[in-house]
Amino acid sequence: MFIHYKEIWKQRIANAINALLAENGLPETVAASSVVVKIPPQSSMGDLGFPMFAYTKLLRKAPPQIAQSALEKLADSGASGGVKVMGPHVNIFLDRAETVLELLKESALREKGSFGKPETLKGARIMLEFSSPNTNKPLHLGHLRNDILGESISRILAACGADVRKVCIINDRGVHICKSMLAYQAYGEGKTPESERVKSDHFVGKWYVRFNQMSKEDPCVEEKAQDMLRKWEAGDEEVTALWKKMNEWAVAGMKETYKRTGVSFDAYYFESKTYLLGKDEIARGLEKGVFYKADDGAVMIDLSTEGLGEKALLRKDGTSIYITQDIGTAIFRHEDWAFDRLIYVVGSEQQHHFKTLFSILDKLGYEWAKNLYHLSYGMVNLPEGKMKSREGTVVDADDLLDSLKEMALQEIKGKEREEAVGNPDEIAEKVALGALHYYLLQVSAAKDMLFNPKESLSFNGNTGPYLQYMGARISSMLRKAALKDGALARPAAKPEMLSGDAEWEVVKTLLDYNSAIAAAAEKMDSSVVATYLYSLSKSFSKFYHDCPILNADNPDLVAARLALSEAALFVLKDALNLVGIPFLDVM
Ligand code: ARG
Numbered sequence: 001m002f003i004h005y006k007e008i009w010k011q012r013i014a015n016a017i018n019a020l021l022a023e024n025g026l027p028e029t030v031a032a033s034s035v036v037v038k039i040p041p042q043s044s045m046g047d048l049g050f051p052m053f054a055y056t057k058l059l060r061k062a063p064p065q066i067a068q069s070a071l072e073k074l075a076d077s078g079a080s081g082g083v084k085v086m087g088p089h090v091n092i093f094l095d096r097a098e099t100v101l102e103l104l105k106e107s108a109l110r111e112k113g114s115f116g117k118p119e120t121l122k123g124a125r126i127m128l129e130f131s132s133p134n135t136n137k138p139l140h141l142g143h144l145r146n147d148i149l150g151e152s153i154s155r156i157l158a159a160c161g162a163d164v165r166k167v168c169i170i171n172d173r174g175v176h177i178c179k180s181m182l183a184y185q186a187y188g189e190g191k192t193p194e195s196e197r198v199k200s201d202h203f204v205g206k207w208y209v210r211f212n213q214m215s216k217e218d219p220c221v222e223e224k225a226q227d228m229l230r231k232w233e234a235g236d237e238e239v240t241a242l243w244k245k246m247n248e249w250a251v252a253g254m255k256e257t258y259k260r261t262g263v264s265f266d267a268y269y270f271e272s273k274t275y276l277l278g279k280d281e282i283a284r285g286l287e288k289g290v291f292y293k294a295d296d297g298a299v300m301i302d303l304s305t306e307g308l309g310e311k312a313l314l315r316k317d318g319t320s321i322y323i324t325q326d327i328g329t330a331i332f333r334h335e336d337w338a339f340d341r342l343i344y345v346v347g348s349e350q351q352h353h354f355k356t357l358f359s360i361l362d363k364l365g366y367e368w369a370k371n372l373y374h375l376s377y378g379m380v381n382l383p384e385g386k387m388k389s390r391e392g393t394v395v396d397a398d399d400l401l402d403s404l405k406e407m408a409l410q411e412i413k414g415k416e417r418e419e420a421v422g423n424p425d426e427i428a429e430k431v432a433l434g435a436l437h438y439y440l441l442q443v444s445a446a447k448d449m450l451f452n453p454k455e456s457l458s459f460n461g462n463t464g465p466y467l468q469y470m471g472a473r474i475s476s477m478l479r480k481a482a483l484k485d486g487a488l489a490r491p492a493a494k495p496e497m498l499s500g501d502a503e504w505e506v507v508k509t510l511l512d513y514n515s516a517i518a519a520a521a522e523k524m525d526s527s528v529v530a531t532y533l534y535s536l537s538k539s540f541s542k543f544y545h546d547c548p549i550l551n552a553d554n555p556d557l558v559a560a561r562l563a564l565s566e567a568a569l570f571v572l573k574d575a576l577n578l579v580g581i582p583f584l585d586v587m
Contacts, residue, residue, distance in 0.1 A: 004511065004514050005048075005094060005099065005511060006037055006048065006515065007032070009048055009050075009092055010032045010033070010035040010187075012030040012074060012077065012394065013032075013035050013050050013070065013074075013090065014031060014032040014034075014035050014353070015029050015073070015077065016070040016073035016074050016077070017030050017035075017055055017059075017066075017070060018030060019073045020059060020069055020070065020073060021058060021059070021069070022509075024159060026058065026059075028056075028058055028190055030055070030058075030492060034054075035050065036050065036051055036054060037049070038050070038051060038052060038089075038221060040086075040089075043501065043505070044294045045086060045091055046082075046086070046091030046092055046093050046505065047092055047093060047094045047508065048090060048091065048092040048094070049086070049089045049091045049092075050090045050091075050092070051063070051068075051088055051089050051092070052064075052066040052067045052070065052088050052089065052090065052274070053088060055061075056504045061327060062088075063087075063088030063089075064085065064087055064088055067085040067087075067088060067089060067090045067540060068085050070090050071083050071084075071085050071090055071494070073405075073493075074090070075453070080290065081093055081094045081095040081098075088440050090251050094508075096496070096498075096499045096504055096507075097495075097496035097499060099507060099508075099511070100495045100496060100498050100499070100507055101495050101496065102509055103495075103510055103511055103567065104472065104492060104495045104563055104564075107510070107563075107566070107567035107570060108497055115513075115567075115571070115574075116510075116513035116517065116571060117159055117160070117161070117517065117576065118159075118160050118161075118514050118517055118518040118521075119160065119161045119516070120160045120161065120513070120518050120522070121157060121160035121161045121162035121521060122160075122161035122162075122584060123161065123162075123163070124157075124161070124163065124341065125162070125163045125165070125337070125338065125339045125340045125341075126157050126162045126163070126164050126165070126339060126340060126341045126342075126343065127164075127165045127166075127167060127333060127337060127339040127341070127342045127343070128150055128153060128154050128157075128164060128165070128166050128167070128342075128343045128345065129150075129157055129167050129168065129169060129342070129343070129344045129345065129346075129347035129500060130146055130147060130149065130150025130151070130166070130168065130344075131143060131146055131147050131150060131168045131263070131265075131345075132146075132168055132169045132170070132171065132346065133168075133170060133171070133254055133259075134171040134174075134176050134177075134248070134435075135170060135171065135172045135176075135201075135204065135247050135250035135251060136176040136177050136180045136204065136205065136208045136250070136255070137181060137201075137204075137205040137208055137394075138142070138199070138201040138202050138205045138250075138253060138254065138396060138397065138398065139201070139254055139257050139396075139397040139398075140394040140395055140396055140397055141248075141381070141382070141394065141395040141396075141397060141451065142347065142379065142380060142394070143397055143429060144261070144380075144397050144400070144436065144440065145377060145380045145440045146345055146346075146347070146377065147168040147258070147261060147263045148261070148263070148436075148437045148440050148441060148526075148579075148580050149261045149377055149440075149445055149526065150166065150345040150440070151166070151262065151264075151376065151580055152441055152526040152529070152578060152579050152580055153345070153375065153524055153526060154157060154166050154342070155527060155533040155577065155578045156315050156517060156520045156521050156523050156578050159521070159523075159578060160517060160518060160521040161324055162521075165266045165267065165337055165339070166264065166265045166266050166267075166454060167265060167266065167267045167268070167333070168267075168268050168269070169268075169269040169270070169271060169274070169329065170251060170252070170267045170268055170269070170270050171271045172221075172250075172270050172271055172272050173232070173249045173270075173271045173275055174229065174271070175225050175226060175229050176208070177243065177246065177247065177250075178225045178226075178228040178232065178243075178531050179207075179208055179211040179212075179225045179241070180204050180205075180207040180208040180211060180246060181207075181228060181242050181243060181246055182211055182214075182221060182224055182225050182228055183207040183208070183210040183211040183214060184207040184242070184246065185242065185288070186214070187207075187210060187266070191247055193253075193510050198246075198380060199253050199256065199398060200249035200250070200252050200253040201250045201251075201253025201254050201256075201257075202253065202254070202394060202396075202398070203249055203253075204246050204249050204250045205482075207246075208434070211225070224440050231261075247272075257397055257398055257401075259429070260398075260401065260429075261433060261437075261580070262402070262433065262580055262582070263580075266368050269329065270405075271325065274325055274328060274329045274332065275320060275325045276320070276325075276328075277325055277327075277328025277329055277331070277332055278320060278324040278325050278326070278327040278328025278329070278331075279314070279320060279324065279328070280328075280365065281327050281328055281331060282299055282313050282314050282324060282327070284364075285301075285313075285360075285363075285364055287353065287365075288416060288469065290360075290363050290364060291313060291586045294312075294316075296316045297316040297317075298312045298313075298314060298315055298316045298446065299312070299313045299314040300312050300364075301313060301360060303356060303359055305361075306355075306359050308352065308355055308356050308359060311323065311356050311360075313327075313360075322353070323353065323356060323357055323360075326357050327357065327360060327361065328355075330342065330357070330366075330372070331361075331366070333472065333477065334366070334368055339371075340371060341370075341371040341372075341373065342368075342371065342372050342373070343373045343374075343375050343524065344372070344373070344374050344375065345375045345377065346374060346375075346376065347376065347377060347378075347379070348375070348376040348378055348379075350374070351374065351376055354372075354374035354376075355374075357372075359370045373524070375445060375524055376446060377445040377446065378443070378445070378446055378447045378448035378449060379409060379438065379448045380448070380449050380450070380451050381395070381448075381450055381451070382395055382450065382451055382452075383448075383452055388559065389424070396445045399433060400453075401433075401436070403453065404432035404435060404436060404453055404456070404457065405428050405429050405431075405432040406428075407432075407453065407454070407457055408427075408428040408429075408431040408432045408457060408465075409425070409428035411431075411459070412424050412427060412428060412431075417587075418447060421586050421587060422586065427584060427586070427587065430456070430468070430475050430582035430584055431464075431465050431584070431587070432457075433464075433470060433581070433582055434464030434465055434467070434576075434581040434582055434584075435453075435456040435457045435463060435465055435578070436456060436464070437450070437457070437464060437579055437580040437581055438452075438463060438464030438467065438530060438533075438579065439451060439455070439456035439463070439464065440579075441526040441527055441529075441579050442462065442527055442529050442530040442531070443527065444525055445525065445526075445527075451459065453485065462534050464581050465587075466537065467533050467537055467572070467576060468532070468576075468581065468582070468583070468584045468587055470537040470541065470572065471569065471573065471576065471583050471584060471585070471586050472584050472585055472586055472587035473544070474540070474565055474569040474572070475569065475585035476585075476586065477549060477550065477565065478562070478566065478569065480550060481549075481550055481562055484550060489564075490555065490558075490559040491559065492556075492559045492560045492562070492563035493557075493559065493560075494556045495560050495563065495564075497554075497557050497560045498560050498561065498564055500546075500547065502539075502542050502543040502545075502546040502547055503543055503547060503561070503564060505539040505542065505543070506536075506539045506540055506543045506564060506568055507564070509532075509535055509536050509539045510536070510538075510567055510568060510571055512532070513532065513571050513574075513575065514538075516528055516531075516532035516575075517529065517578070520532075520578075526578070526579055529575055529578050529579050530579055532575060533575050533576065533579070536568065536571065536572060537572070540565075540572075542566050543564075547561060549561040549562060549565060550562075
């Protein structure tokens with residue numbers, strides 16, 4: 001596997017410091033992993049900078065002096081590349097020719113898809129739960145954020161070698177779906193999504209809205225919905241049949257949206273099957289004394305020492321609560337697929353719930369409870385006045401996708417690119433997804449955000465379409481090269497010719513891909529990859545602007561620059577996939 005140049009230099013710096021420590025008869029040593037590396041503000045100052053502040057206490061010398069002695073040790077070790085002392089720093093100028101050679105050799109491995117792939121999670125079994133909708137309403141903008149967070153983190157973890165299992169729990173049971181059922185029963189007149197030509201989850205959602213109107217006119221219907229839930233629990237035939245039908249509509253519709261956005265799952269769990277799980281566990285916990293029975297008969301846990309307060313786990317009538325089934329489901333999942341880590345992608349309003357859940361599982365003695373993680377994300381809204389959903393409250397996912405697509409199509413038409421792109425409809429759909437996903441992922445998950453459709457679609461700026469456009473530009477150049485008397489077929493015999501500043505920035509950015517993925521995985525933060533993509537596009541754009549590629553005056557230089565462009569295209573494509581942005585070879 002490719003060892004990152006930063007790691008190599010961290011090790012060399014650690015060796016130098018350790019040699020100085022030994023020379024002074026000091027017993028301490030420093031580990032390469034603890035060495036701090038900074039990127040100098042200007043490339044004229046070097047490619048890497050190592051501040052020496054951390055070693056003043058150990059070596060009892062001022063940082064510039066330490067830097068000077070470290071430099072001598074590095075020179076002794078025969079490390080290639082330039083080394084300079086700059087105040088308290090040791091700065092490194094990488095050997096450009098050697099590095100480029102290394103990069104292009106590595107990128108020749110791209111057929112195997114291993115370029116840039118760290119193996120930091122090799123063998124780890126990670127389960128990710130995301131999306132997890134309720135079946136009374138179609139997916140909304142919040143789900144779009146959730147879905148792409150989950151999908152993207154899954155791909156990033158898998159890129160680091162993890163065995164990832166993506167799961168979704170569909171909350172198909174409860175009073176919410178009974179409400180849609182009740183309204184349908186009263187006013188549905190046997191209508192179906194087909195007869196009304198409405199997407200099936202939207203059809204179900206309409207009845208939920210209708211119920212809310214009914215409830216304003218006659219509050220008694222709330223009680224009727226509860227009655228219906230009791231009938232469902234008792235297995236009432238008519239209720240069960242209607243419940244089944246409406247859930248099928250809801251789920252089928254949602255799956256269409258998942259397909260459209262490129263989101264998929266390895267397994268679906270249904271609350272109707274899991275809602276009784278957890279009850280036995282509560283009984284066991286009661287025996288063990290982890291839980292207690294309140295005066296009214298409810299089963300409780302006291303988590304006040306954890307700062308989480310008291311929490312009911314079973315109601316006084318013995319029925320379960322939201323958390324009861326989450327306890328059971330987690331245990332069931334671990335039996336089903338023994339994970340090392342389980343990540344829940346769920347909104348920040350459920351932080352308390354997940355802290356409580358994890359703490360309870362830990363108290364019940366489950367080893368793996370320490371490896372449960374709530375990837376909490378903030379709210380997402382549209383700027384005031386933009387597009388309201390048909391229900392008037394939340395922004396519907398399908399409607400938003402449709403209007404983004406329409407805006408992208410207008411852009412293509414406006415630029416008279418319809419003919420050039422071949423299939424404007426398909427391209428517009430992909431541009432819409434690129435715009436949406438990049439915009440959502442570029443912000444760290446924890447933050448609340450506004451989604452600005454127009455801004456997300458801008459072709460110049462820090463956007464998905466800008467990245468897609470970069471990919472299309474490189475692709476089109478490579479197509480031209482292929483036509484031009486086999487320029488592409490020429491091997492890059494002299495990669496060391498790529499030593500200009502603009503080329504060098506691209507080379508370094510490509511080499512950073514590996515650590516960008518590893519960092520994104522470690523922080524479980526897709527915005528790291530988004531940021532990486534933007535800097536890759538910027539550095540490539542400068543190279544493209546500054547250096548003639550097909551028209552370079554020396555055939556070896558043409559070949560070398562083409563090889564660099566191909567490597568950049570490979571990394572761009574690969575990274576786009578990690579954040580759910582469709583790649584386009586024309587745009
Ligand atoms: N369907 C739930 C909701 O909309 C989210 C489920 C989250 N997952 C879980 N295991 N509790 O609020």
